[in-house]
Amino acid sequence: MVRLSEDKKLIIDACSGERTFASSPTLFGSHGAGWPFNEMDYPSAPTPEIEIERYQMIKPDCVTDIFKSFSSDLEKLCLNQDQIITFCEKHPEEISRESSMTTFFLFKRKENVMVGVMFGDGAMDNRHYVVEGQDLPTGVHSIKYFRSILIPKLSS
Numbered sequence: 001m002v003r004l005s006e007d008k009k010l011i012i013d014a015c016s017g018e019r020t021f022a023s024s025p026t027l028f029g030s031h032g033a034g035w036p037f038n039e040m041d042y043p044s045a046p047t048p049e050i051e052i053e054r055y056q057m058i059k060p061d062c063v064t065d066i067f068k069s070f071s072s073d074l075e076k077l078c079l080n081q082d083q084i085i086t087f088c089e090k091h092p093e094e095i096s097r098e099s100s101m102t103t104f105f106l107f108k109r110k111e112n113v114m115v116g117v118m119f120g121d122g123a124m125d126n127r128h129y130v131v132e133g134q135d136l137p138t139g140v141h142s143i144k145y146f147r148s149i150l151i152p153k154l155s156s
Helices: 025-032 063-068 081-090
Strands: 002-004 010-012 050-056 101-109 112-119 146-152
Touching (some): 010 081, 081 101
Antiparallel strands (some): 002 050, 050 146, 101 112
């Protein structure tokens, strides 16, 4: 992993936790067709301002291994849906650097830690994946894809 955007802080403002993927269909762009909106409609508790770190994945790997290289407690790496929406609104340049970029992030759906996929055009993939024991989604292994991950900055 190589840290990206080291020259600036990526901040997500405090969030109410009320916005969800289901309530933000414009987030999904052309990939939103068929999105199971009702399965994603989970508001969360309000959150304070946080700093985000963005890393480039050097090679494809198992999703669990990628995120566990930062913390064995995957829940510490989860963002809530409102935070993800806020990040996309506040930092579109971090998502849309090039059309072939794919960005991964963790979020919770009920008791499951899920991995979400954001495409370079700013649209979210209409698929989502339970993290444990799964490799990166089919089609994302190709070397032509620029892959990055977003995680909350962990205390040192």
